[in-house]
Amino acid sequence: MDSGEVDHLRSPTRRGELLVEVSRAGGEPVREQLRRQLIAAMDAGRLTPGDRLPPSRHLAADLCLARGTVVEVYDQLQHEGYLETRRGSGTLVAGRPPGSPAGEGPPTTWVPAVPEDAPLLDLRPGAPDLAAFPRAAWSSATAHVLRVLPDRELGYVPPWGSVALRTQLAGHLARTRVTAAGPDDVVVTSGVTQALTLTCRVLTDLGHRALAVEDPSNAIQRRVLGRHVPAVVDVPVDDEGLDVAALERSGARAVLVTPAHQHPTGVVLSPRRRAALLAWADRVDGWVLEDDYDAEFRFGRQSAPSLQGAAPGRVVHVGSVSKTLAPGLRLGWLLAPPALRAALVGAKRDDDFGTSVLTQHTLAHLLDTGAHDRHLRRLRLRYRGQRRALVEALARHLPAWRVQGAEAGLHLCAMGPADVDEVAVVDAAAERGLLVLDLGRMRSAPGAPGLVLGFARVREHQADVAVRRLRDAVAAAAARPRAGATPRTTALPDPRSAVRLGTTALDYFPPGSTGP
DSSP: OOTTOEEEEEEEETTEEEEEEEESSSSSOHHHHHHHHHHHHHHHTSSOTTOBOOOHHHHHHHHTOOHHHHHHHHHHHHHTTSEEEETTTEEEEOOOOTTOOOOSSSOOOOSOOOOTTSOOEEOOSSOOOGGGSOHHHHHHHHHHHHHHOOGGGGSOOOTTOOHHHHHHHHHHHHHHHOOOOOGGGEEEESSHHHHHHHHHHHHHHTTOOOEEEEESOOHHHHHHHHTTSSOEEEEEEETTEEOHHHHHHHOOSEEEEOOSSOTTTOOOOOHHHHHHHHHHHHHHTOEEEEEOTTTTOBSSSOOOOOHHHHOTTTEEEEEESTTTTOGGGOOEEEEOOHHHHHHHHHHHHHHHSOOOHHHHHHHHHHHHHTHHHHHHHHHHHHHHHHHHHHHHHHHHHOTTSEEESTTBSSEEEEEOOTTOOHHHHHHHHHHTTEEOEEGGGGOSSOOSOEEEEEOTTSOHHHHHHHHHHHHHHHHHHHHSOOOSOOOOOOSOOOTTOTTOOOSOOTTTSSOOOOOO
16 A cells, blocks of 8 residues: 555444545554544544444454554543443443533533643553563463463363462462462452452352441442442541441441552551451451552552461452553452352352463463562562652642652552642543542542542653643642532442543453452
8 A cells, every 4th residue: 555545434333434534644643543533523423422333353454454553542532431332232432421411413522632742641540551561471481381281271170270370379479478378278360350259259148248348449349349249338448547446337247458558548557457457357257358459569668468367267368460460361369268268169160160271371480480570570660760750740740739658559649738629630630631530539428639640651751741731730620610519429430531430440441440
């Protein structure tokens, strides 16, 4: 094809045909051309809510593009709230947010436009830098596994995980998190969310009627778990972590905690509260679900050992490689207490009959050879620099805002002055090409205004630009008239709005919040 040729596509949609043009002449990347034209079609009414877009494979073939380019555009438009996916229906134009007026004529854009000359910067939490995935090491490990793996391992292996990976995980977690579990106590899962839902189902079968969760916490995770237990109850978090006295008053006998780096406040569960929590579990014959969220990344202080190591008979410890490698691997684990082991193994077997064997053996090889640890050391250096750049930029441009929870993990909280409308700040930031998350999205009740800012996907040199946009957004939000308090909700964030995606959810529902 001549470099100046224009590709025209009349792609079928549910309502007819849509003309899309991509030119390889000029300087605009074809990805941006495709994104811009799809948005224009929605603004002009040629694509309306509910219209089905062509499958990415077909659109890529018709435009002579790499399928990955089209997938990336679709993903970004979904991320920005223009598109949504439905099982069995494909990719659809998203509907309007609830309460939006339905007027005559072409629909207006309901997602704040990002200036064409301003790259989108995403400071929402919940995802690693996927560009840091160790492709060469993973490819080499996979090739090794395919050379040496016995044929029988490609059959029906134990649904709760390969012996090789369970052995490696037991040793790795004992060294790094001071856990007390052998290979037979490990159940390999398809991420943290499956580990938690399996546990919730088992506890419900045993008669538990409620699961306590931290407040604030991940709204998406709370909704998912609510499908597997009769009730989810909120227990407040303060500067020491979970309020154990409030937990006792709740009447629940099972609780989900993130003690290493509370999500989202970043608080570390204090030694006093750790002891009180484990004593509570013994006293009420209860269970602690320990989500080891962000424990791999510490900046400035030593990581506290796991709760499981102190009480292996009372704690279900869960984790994943979603932050250290990639959420798309769908690989996690749980450490089962002896009293729950058989039930959890059976629940995993009945749920999906096992996680990908090749993926399990590849991770086992990386752990066995030390490649995983080397990769993790590189990641820590990378994220340490990105964290420092963000903290310094916040101090320069938003000195009235207080940073908390920056000692660990891949996000921090920026707490604003009392008169800040955090939702208006999120909206104004999106208009300036910056995606951030309001803390109120994760609360069950109003509280001090704040933002949850992830730093994994913003390079050191981008941090100052991002925070200057945030500073301008704060000023713009302050200048807007306030119509009253913005109602808060813990419901699943509206996927149709780039500023209402809640936690980044790439660990849970990629894209748009420790992994499902």
